Amino acid sequence: MSNSKQAVPDTLPLLRDRIDSIDSQIQMLINERAACAQKVADVKLAEQGGDAVVFYRPEREAQVLRRVMERNEGPLGNEEMAKIFRQVMSSCLALERPMRIAFLGPEGTFTQQAALKHFGKSIISAPMAAIDEVFREVESGAANYGVVPVENSTEGVVNHTLDSFRDSRLKICGEVEERIHHHLLVSPNINAxxxxxxxxxxxxxxxCRxxxxxxxxxxxxxxxxxxAEAARLAADAGRSGRAIAAIAGEVACELYGLVKVSSNIEDRPDNTTRFLIVGNQDVPPSGKDKTSLLISAKNEPGALYRLLEAFERHGVDMTRLETRPSLMSRWGYIFYIDFVGHYLDESCRAVIEELRERASEVKVLGSYPVAVL
Ligand SMILES: O=C(O)C(=O)C[C@]1(C(=O)O)C=C[C@@H](O)C=C1
Incomplete structure (x- = not known):
């Protein structure tokens, strides 16, 4: 293999020759990697057997991507480089076993965008009409994982998602954050x-007001x-020469063959939505994890204080607290708590144990890698 540090030629034909030679090496190495992933699948099948095999390993993927970013020396930026590896792993996983991912649809939504960001493009997309349908699709085994929005920096929490965890045995296997960028889109034949x-x-x-x-x-x-529906309607209108524009994201723009009149038109450029990946597996520690809990508190004075105090005493960093009505008893509450760490970490274990003594129910919704991309 040629030394990557060798002098860069300075004529166009020589530069293109160099690029051709590098491309063929990259291609060979990617296939070598893919062959390793195929072997990994064989080993998993031999060790775990039949239906129990877990092909998708969020903790391993997070570690691979973090390492890519840590060792990156440029000129490509860390995130750009990680995105390339994100897709390489996505292709490798699809070779092991194609993953069917249910998400809040229709095609072209920001949730689909989040699913593609998290899993890469080599997935089978399964758009669902509602959040509880995403849960059901994964519970029934029709989809391997689901992607649902959980909070938005401008709009707040997505209650439907939190409420779906009450009666579900699904686990949170990952999180993904997506900066929500809106674009003004029209059909290519339409004059803005x-x-x-x-x-x-x-x-x-x-x-975008x-x-x-x-x-x-x-x-x-x-x-x-x-x-996504707006984008579909704008594309439809364009076909009959009607000048209708849509405000939508990148995926909807591509999906419906629209062109951008203006990009990133949202009034708050930091507008971000957090999504959760739900599945059937307990994810081992990745080294940088978060845990989500659902807690039913006893309806008595100081109940919430006694729950939160355990975090402080064990030095566990709580990142989110949401309250929802319990529906079981009038004025009873369920708390959703996120904290830094994995439920197998010693301090986190101690907190969970104490919470179990103090609350009427503690459900570990999952420990999962902190979003890398
Ligand atoms: O390490 C594994 O368990 C693999 O299956 C390989 C690999 C990869 O391509 O690196 C692919 C899919 C998994 O989600 C994690 C990693």
Whole structure:
């Protein structure tokens, strides 16, 4: 193999020769890696047998991606490099066993975008109409994993997702954060100056309100069921020459063959949504993990204080606390708590043990790697 540090030629033909030679080496190495992954699948099948085999290993994937970022020397940025490896692993996993991923649809939603960011593109997409359908699809075994939104930095918590954990035996196997970028999109044959209506989900219209007021004050805004649906409608309209624009994300833009009139038009550029990966497995520690708990507190004075005090005493860093009505008793509550660490870590174990003594129910929803990308 040639030395990667050898002098870079400075003419176009020589540079292209060099790129061709590097490409063929990369290709050979990727296939060598893929062959290793195939072997890994054989070993897993031999060791774990039949239905119990767990091909997808979130903790291992997180470690691989973290290592890629740690050793990266550029000129490609850490995230860019990790994205390339993300896709390489996705292809390798698909070779071991194709993964069917259920997500809150339709095709082109930000949840699908999050699923692709987390698993890479080599998955079988299964869009579901509602969050509880995503849970059911994974519980029934029809899908291997599910992806659901859990909180948004502007809109707050997604109650449907939290509530679905009450009666589900699914585990959280991962998290993914997605900066939500909105784009103004039209059909390629449409002139943006002719646009008469702008379609989008109500929340997205709200998230772009100031931008719309400034640049499109006289164009009618129409709320539809999702951004992806807005993109589909804009593409449909374009086919019959009607000038309708949509506000939607990157995946919907590509999926419906639209073009961007303006990019990143959201009023708050830090607008971020966190998604959870749900599945049937307990994920071993990756070295940098988070844990989510569901706790039913006894309805008595100081109950919440006694729960939280255990975190402080054992030095466990709590990152989120949400409260939902329990539905079992009037004014009873369920708390959703996220903290840093894995449930097998000594301090986390001690906290969970104490919580079990103090609460009427403690359910470990899962320990999982902190999002890498
Ligand atoms: O290490 C494994 O268990 C593998 O299956 C290999 C591999 C990879 O390509 O690196 C593929 C899929 C898993 O999710 C994790 C890693």
């Amino acid at each position: 100056d002719d646009v008469t209506h702008i379609y989008s989900h109500q929340q997205s219209l709200a998230q 100031a931008w719309l007021d400034r640049y499109w004050p006289h164009v009618e805004r129409v709320a539809v069921s999702s951004n």
